[in-house]
Amino acid sequence: MTKIHYREQDTQIRCVKYFRITYPHLAHLLFHPKNEESGGRARAAIAKAEGVQAGVADLMLPIISDYVQQTEDGKTRRFYYGLAIEMKTKKGRQSEQQKIFQRYFEAIGGKYVVVRTYEDFCKVVDEYVLGIPSLFIARAKRTWCDIDKERTAEAKRELEKLINKSK
Secondary structure, three states: OOOOOOHHHHHHHHHHHHHHHHOHHHHHHOEOOOOOOOOHHHHHHHHHHHOOOOOOOOEEEOOOEEEEEEEOOEEEEEEEOOEEEEEOOOOOOOOHHHHHHHHHHHHOOOEEEEEOOHHHHHHHHHHHHHOOOHHHHHHHHHHHHHHHHHHHHHHHHHHHHHHHHHO
């Protein structure tokens, strides 16, 4: 029996964990659009009708960034409307559908990157997040804190119910 290696997925999982730990206030904004289907032709047809699109990047971060990129001749500023990350192994290649998605995404002002290592992911994401306007960061942090308070209050109410039932 042949052992299947999931290097690309393992790297992606590690990258997502890094993002969630480093940027907890943005954690809900980095997501994987589940665009691979299993279950046969009928399920694939339903998924396509529901909007599944072949070639969509593995990770999406739909938030603007005034991104500063280091170039050989200095710094270049770019304003991006979102970040799309395609995970690949060192030898992995983009499919034709992924190349088409990249062209569309870049055409509307998005930043699209192919990431092959955990270290590359960290560098790309850290630079991108640095360019997110402070107003948006503040709003994300406020939302994160509000949700945390709501969850804490709900947990306290549930605990009080349990305590009162046991009396």
